[in-house]
Amino acid sequence: MNIIEMKSIKKDYPLGETVVHALRGIDLDVEEGGFISIIGPSGSGKTTLLNIIGCIDIPSAGSVKIGGEEITSLDDRRLTNIRLFKVGFIFQTFNLIPVLNLLENVEFPLLLMKEGGLTKGEIRKRAQKCIEEVGLGSFMDHRPAELSGGQRQRVAIARALVTKPQIVLADEPTANLDSETGATILSLMKHLNETEKTTFVFSTHDSDVLKYASQVIKIRDGHIIDIDGPGAAKKMKKKAGPAKRGTR
Amino acid sequence: MALILKIAWRNIQRHRGKSLVVGIIIFLGAMTMTIGNGVIAGMDRGLKENVIDRFTGDVVIISAKQDQDNVIFTPMGRDIEVIPGYEKVKKVLEGKKFIDRFLPVAKGLTIILNENGDMSYALALGVRFDEYRKMFSDSTDLVEGTLLKNDDRGILVSTGNRKRFFEEQNFWVIPEGFSFNEKNFMKESSKKSGVIDKRTSLVLMGGSNENSTMDIRVDVKGVMKFKHLDDFWNHFNIMDIESFREVYQYVTASDTAAVIPKEKKRILEKDNLDDLFGGEVLEKVETRKQGYDVSTLMGKKVVQKKLDVDSGAYNLIFVKLGKGADAEESVLELNAAFKSSGAEARAIIWRDAVGQIADLSAIMRGATRGFVFLIFIVAIIIIMNTLSMAALERVSEIGMMRAVGAHKSFISGMFLSEMTVISIIFGCAGIIAGIVSVYILNAINITTENRILELLFGGSVFRPVLGIFDILKGFAYLALVTLIATAYPLRVARRITPLDAIMRD
Incomplete structure (x- = not known):
């Protein structure tokens, strides 16, 4: 089943008197449970693509369905709800709430889910479990400023996963980390992908990251120029079928 | 709500400098506003005691033929019309229960x-x-x-x-x-x-x-x-x-x-x-x-x-109203009664009768209110500016909150809570300081022989006064300042999108 369906996606940004065409017509389908890597040079449109999938940005043209729901016509409130209930985010620069400690940061999206039906105790329990899974069980009452970059990124992963989203989007999650920490983070994401069956879509510049991906989408100048991947990639491509080269 | 308050309180502590600047402005504004309200209330009380209670009463009856209401200090001592048929007017006044007493x-x-x-x-x-x-x-x-x-x-x-x-x-x-x-x-x-x-x-x-x-x-x-x-x-x-x-x-x-x-x-x-x-x-x-x-x-x-003119001629009747009677309503009722009884008299409010004193007093009150209002506006502008800057400095934090699912209402709640907490702490302190100042000003017993200051004081002694209503009014103003000052920064914060946060990074 496709968790993401994108058809003829275009995204233009006006820049003074000119228009920057960030995406020039993207068709992409992603099956549930995938571990998808989007690669490409700077300015190729990776982040824009992720932002549209994550309902952070809306396309100038085309159709996007997340979990079968068309998002291009939704208002801010419903887009926010999709981000809250269906999507988890891991940002390049960690982006934790500085005034909350590690445990509170992870609890944060659960506390926003008023209709989640969880009690305070259940919320705490689930957050603690996620933190332990990312190996930070002994840092729960630390503030973000007291953690290293790798630790903060792991908190961001825990926060992205705590709501059990259908999709986790990660924009260059290892860009600000040393290679060893980056590898640890990727291993963790892959492990969660395999155990929780969560779909991961991440952008990267890092060629080491590719070995973890079940599918690699190469993007340049706003077009998908290739879909490939080591091992499972071909199988994924075949299975993922609709994921195809850029249409233009 | 608990989460919003928790984040708000910790943000206040985190941004201590800005919180203190905003807090001090609110403190000074609330204190000045309270003292100003005390001065205005004291002036009102002074005018009531010194003009209404001691010279004119609440209402003044004049002849229906009198063209100008300013009858106490007429320009160049100009005559005022005699009230014809005093007995008829007297009868009307005696029949009104809301009148305490009157003096022709x-x-x-x-x-x-x-x-x-x-x-x-x-x-x-x-x-x-x-x-x-x-x-x-x-x-x-x-x-x-x-x-x-x-x-x-x-x-x-x-x-x-x-x-x-x-x-x-x-x-x-x-x-x-x-x-x-x-x-x-x-x-x-x-x-x-x-x-x-x-x-x-x-x-x-x-x-x-x-x-x-x-x-x-x-x-x-x-x-x-x-x-x-x-x-x-x-x-x-x-x-x-x-x-x-x-x-x-x-x-x-x-x-x-x-x-x-x-x-x-x-x-x-x-x-x-x-x-x-x-x-x-x-x-x-x-x-x-x-x-x-x-x-x-x-x-x-x-x-x-x-x-x-008849031998019972008078040209003014000073009327004191009973407790709780409204001067303006009484004037309307008296004028209707004069008309229906055929009495050639007209009731006016005391302030119309004393002309210049009421006008000067109104100017002094207006100036005091203007000063308080100016403080109010300056406080709002400074707070608004400081909070707007704070909102823009927190684009990453707010954008990230929005990215992980926080609605705009959450952001509004967070900002309003921060401002409310600051307002409650510093505003209440300012109002209390204002109340104490008013009591101190009363205790000092400042006197004046200056005519203009006498009007500002409502008498020769500076007696600012604060009733419970004035204090509540202070809290209402404080809430208003908080709301107005937060409105624009709130708009700025609500407009921050996850994309803004990403682009800033």
């Missing part, structure tokens, strides 16, 4: 004549003095002499007028039967040496442009000082109503015939002002070179014309 008076400008041709002017209130004291029991202090009784003929001269007479005509008024009080003279007079003429009576002429008048000699029974706003009221002497009516010829033709005896008529036929002061007109005193015999001059008439 005659008010006009009198010319103080002198044998050498000099003259002074003074306003006079003609009253039945016992009734006046019942109505305005606490308005005057007796400085010398005695007070009037209902049947007395005579005049109470204000210290202000005594000083003016001395400066303009070189005579010093002392009450009949009392000796010269040197202490008061040294205190009141600007000229401390030289020859002092002393007089125990005044020759008054009605200063009317429209009616005929009579000049009469009236004994000075006492010298008095108005307890409050004396700078304004001391233009008035208080005299018995009968003498006033004689001066102003508020009598019918038959009355005139009755009150002018034959020998006086002979004098009238001469129609010569010099006769009034001829011979021994004035009392001889040790400091004067010349003396006069005044014994024959009472009741001499300079001009005589017949008037068509």
Whole structure:
């Protein structure tokens, strides 16, 4: 089943008197449970693509369905709800709430889910479990400023996963980390992908990251120029079928 | 809500510098606002006590023919119309339960004549003095002499007028039967040496442009000082109503015939002002070179014309309302009653009657309110600016919150909570400091003799006052400042999108 369906996606940004065409017509389908890597040079449109999938940005043209729901016509409130209930985010620069400690940061999206039906105790329990899974069980009452970059990124992963989203989007999650920490983070994401069956879509510049991906989408100048991947990639491509080269 | 408050409180602590700047502005604004409210409330109370309770009452009744409402301090002492058919008006007033009491008076400008041709002017209130004291029991202090009784003929001269007479005509008024009080003279007079003429009576002429008048000699029974706003009221002497009516010829033709005896008529036929002061007109005193015999001059008439006003003539009625009665509603009701009963009278609010005093007071109040409002605006602008900057500095944090699913309402709640907490802490401290300041200002007992400051103070003593309503008003203003000052930064914060956060990174 496709968790993401994108058809003829275009995204233009006006820049003074000119228009920057960030995406020039993207068709992409992603099956549930995938571990998808989007690669490409700077300015190729990776982040824009992720932002549209994550309902952070809306396309100038085309159709996007997340979990079968068309998002291009939704208002801010419903887009926010999709981000809250269906999507988890891991940002390049960690982006934790500085005034909350590690445990509170992870609890944060659960506390926003008023209709989640969880009690305070259940919320705490689930957050603690996620933190332990990312190996930070002994840092729960630390503030973000007291953690290293790798630790903060792991908190961001825990926060992205705590709501059990259908999709986790990660924009260059290892860009600000040393290679060893980056590898640890990727291993963790892959492990969660395999155990929780969560779909991961991440952008990267890092060629080491590719070995973890079940599918690699190469993007340049706003077009998908290739879909490939080591091992499972071909199988994924075949299975993922609709994921195809850029249409233009 | 707990999450919002938690984040808000920790953000306040995290951004201590900005929180302190905003807090101090709120503190100062709330304190100034509270003191300002105290001053305005004190001014209102002062005006009520010193004008309404001691001079005019809440409502003033004037003739229906009177064109201008400013009847107490008419320009150039211009006459005010006599209220025709007082009995009819009185009946209406007696029938209104919302009226506590009322006092009919005659008010006009009198010319103080002198044998050498000099003259002074003074306003006079003609009253039945016992009734006046019942109505305005606490308005005057007796400085010398005695007070009037209902049947007395005579005049109470204000210290202000005594000083003016001395400066303009070189005579010093002392009450009949009392000796010269040197202490008061040294205190009141600007000229401390030289020859002092002393007089125990005044020759008054009605200063009317429209009616005929009579000049009469009236004994000075006492010298008095108005307890409050004396700078304004001391233009008035208080005299018995009968003498006033004689001066102003508020009598019918038959009355005139009755009150002018034959020998006086002979004098009238001469129609010569010099006769009034001829011979021994004035009392001889040790400091004067010349003396006069005044014994024959009472009741001499300079001009005589017949008037068509009745013997119960008054031109003002001061009305005090009962507790809880609204002045404006009472005016409406009285005017309707006058109309339906055919009484040719009109009710006006006290502030319309006192004209300049109310106007000046309104300007002073307006200026005070303007100052408070300015503080209000400056505080709002500074807070708004500081919070807007804070919102823009927190784009990453707010954008990230939005990215992980926080609705705009959450961001609004967070910002409002931060501002509310700061407002409650610093605003309440400011209001408490304002209340304490008002009490201290009261305790210091600041006094003034400056006319303008007297209006600001509502009297000669600065008595700012804060009732529970004023304090609640302070809290309401504080809430308003918080809301207005937060509105724009809130808009800025609500507009921050996850994309803004990503682009900033």
